[in-house]
Each structure stands twice: as structure tokens, then as C-alpha cells.
Amino acid sequence: MTILGSAVFAALLSVTVYIMVCGCIGKTASIFGYSVLKVVSGSMEPSIHEGDYIYIKKTDTDSLKAGDIISFYSQDDSIKGEINTHRISEVLSDGTFVTKGDANKIEDSVTVQKVSIIGKYYGKLRFFKWLGSFASTKKLLILFVIIPTVCMAVYEVKTIAEIKIYSNREEALKAAEEEKEKLMREAVEKEVQRLKMQENEKKEANSFESGKDNEG
Template sequence: MKAMKRAGTIVISVILWAIILLAALYAFTTMATKDDQNVASILGYTPLVVETDSMKPTFESGDLIFIRKCDTSKLKEGDIITFHTIIDNQYALNTHRIQKIDEANGVRSYTTIGDNNNGVADQHVISDGDIVGKYIGHVSGLGKVMNFLSSSMGFLIVIVLPMLLFFIYQVYNLIMISIRLKKAMAVENAEEIANARIQQEKADQAADEAARAKDEAQAALEEAKRLKEEAEALKAKAEKELKEARKDED
């Protein structure tokens, strides 16, 4: 029973940590793209959710991609990069493959293209300052999870509710531990009281025995004194009779 309970606790803890990690990933991906001017990263890495199929089959809408900050001077044609650009007259992030690199007066410019855009390059040519990082890999479908978490219902079901249940479970555990601790302390106190009572009874018994022994010793002493007095009286009587006997002989 204890082994099963311990195993259940471990499983719940693993689930909780998975939820926490998922929540952290969701929070970071949300934070990473909240500000179009500055993309957040951890140790140079940033997760982003793919919104279109422009790079299919390399990755597609609903995937979660990972980009890493890079030295733009080492980029080459064919690399996949994430960069700031204009899409539908809005400032946005895009992740496409470098089709061509041009350099003039030490300044590089990049023409990009989506793998699924039928050979049509992106309208805007970008520079080093537009580049956020280089694509290093993706997890298929995980972006859909992030998008679901971004909804109020998804966040409530997947993040808030499990964490609330776990919190309630932990509070219940603390209460049970407190109850067990109080019971253990009560048992220990009862044992101490019982032991103290036994020791007191033994002490009282020893005191009674000592008192009886003292009384017996006193009685024996009194008896010895009486016998001594009788013996002295008999001796005195014998001496007196002896004296009288000698007077009669004279």
C-alpha cells in the first residue's frame, strides 16, 4: 500500500512538472513575440509558433520552431532564418530560407523565400539588423498546443485547473501529515504519562517497602531492648539471691 501511494505521488509530481514546463514554455513563447521590436530568448534560444504553411514540408502551420541568435556574417544561402519584415502592411516576424545574399560596401542584404511559395521570393529584402536568429529545429504540432494554451479555455483547462487540483492535493497532504503528527505526539505523550505513572508506582512501592522494613527494624530493636532489660533484671535478681544465700551460710 505504501509503495503504491509513493508511486502515485511520484506520478502526480511528474505530471505537475510537465504542466509547469508547458506553462513556462507557453509564457515564454507568448513573451517572445509580444514585442515585435525585441524578441526574447533564453541563452540565445527562442521558441516560436508557425502560423502559415509557407515553409512546408520543412515545417508547417501548428509546429513549434526553435531559433538561435547567430553571427549574421556566417550565414549562407540555404540557411533558414527568422527576421523582422512587413506582412500585410503590419510589422511581423517571418521565418524563411535565404535565397540570395548580396553585399555592397561591406553591407549584406538577403533575399528570402518560403519553401512552399512556388519559387516566388519575398517582396522585402532584409539586412543584418532585421535578422533575429537562425532556425535550428522544430517540434511538429506543439505550436497548436501553444495556440490552444493562448486561449482562455485552454489555459484554464491545461494549466490553471491541474495546478489548482495539485495545490488542493498538497494542502490535503499537509493536513493529513499534520493530523498524523498530532496523533503520533498524542501517543508519545500518552506513553510518557504511562511510563511516568509506572515509575511513580514503583517508587511508591519501594517507599512502602522501605517504611515496612523500617517499622520491622524498629520493632526488632524494641524487642531486643526488652529482652536486654529482662536479662538485666534476671541477672540483678540472681545476684541478689546469691548474696542472700551467702549471708545465710555465714
């Protein structure tokens, strides 16, 4: 795994953990201009099911119309301040919205103010529902913390070992190269000495021959 690959993996893991944790505590997760939230009731079935993770985006409230699905902070006393996701059934002349869950028989008793709107529904993130279908707190801990930590630790140990092996190999190659150069220098020095001795012997032989000629 390259450094870039590790960074991408870490980023995706962080985003996944962030979204799952926010879903577990009933908060929205903001990612790249979108908000992701977990639906906690079946009031929008069959369009949206309980446990679905949906993504919404802040939009111009003046562009909203009947039929759009929006997420908003409810002003209904029974669930005041909680996030609700329902379909707009009517836009009133005062700019407020009448909403209704697809599975509900009647419209919501309290209209939605523009300032209460979080965003417009754009779709589902099925991967997170799949994770949530088997992920208890303990399983989430194992899946997103323990396993990635072990994988990263193994990867780091492997990387360190490879660096050590590479370093040792480099040192061995360097030592071998130095030994080779040393042997070459010794061989050259021996050859130079041999040639000098040969030259001296030749000179002595010539000198001896010259002496004999002079005696004759």
C-alpha cells in the same frame, strides 16, 4: 511530492504556459537564450508546417549563409513588422539577405536587413504543437490553470493533513512517555516507602527482642 519536485513542476508548468500564450498571441517566448515562436503559415512546408513551434537563437549575422533558415521582422508592406521564417537563398554584397519560403515559387520581394533578424532556426518543439492541436482557450484554461490548481490544492491539503496526523502522533507519544515516567516515579516512591516500612518494622522487632532479653 517533495518540495523540490513541486518547484520543478511549477517551473515547467510556468514555462509551458508562457510559450503557449506567446504562441497564441503571435509573440516570441524567450527561454534560456532561445526564442520560441509559433509558425502561422505554410510557406516553409514541407520543412516547417503551419502550427509548428520552432526554436531559434540569436546568431552572428555575418556567419549566416544561403540555405540557413532565419526568423525576422518582415519589411514587406503587406505584413510589415510581423515575424516571418524563411530560408536564405542569397547573401547580397551589401550584407542584406534574399529569402524565400520553401513552398513559395518566388523569392520575397523585400530583402532582410541584419537588424531585422531575430535568430537562426534550430529545430521544432513537437510537444507544443501537440498541445496546440486540441487546445482552445477554454481547454488551455482547464489544462494549465484549473487542473494544476486543483492538484496543488489537493497536495497542500494532503500535506497539512499529514502534518496534523504527525503532530497528533507526536503529542500522543509524548503524553504516553510522560504517563510512563509518572507511573515509574510512583512505583519507585511506593517501593521506597515499602522498604522504609520494612526497615522500621525490622528495627521495632529487634528492639522488642532486646527488651525481652533484658527482662530475662
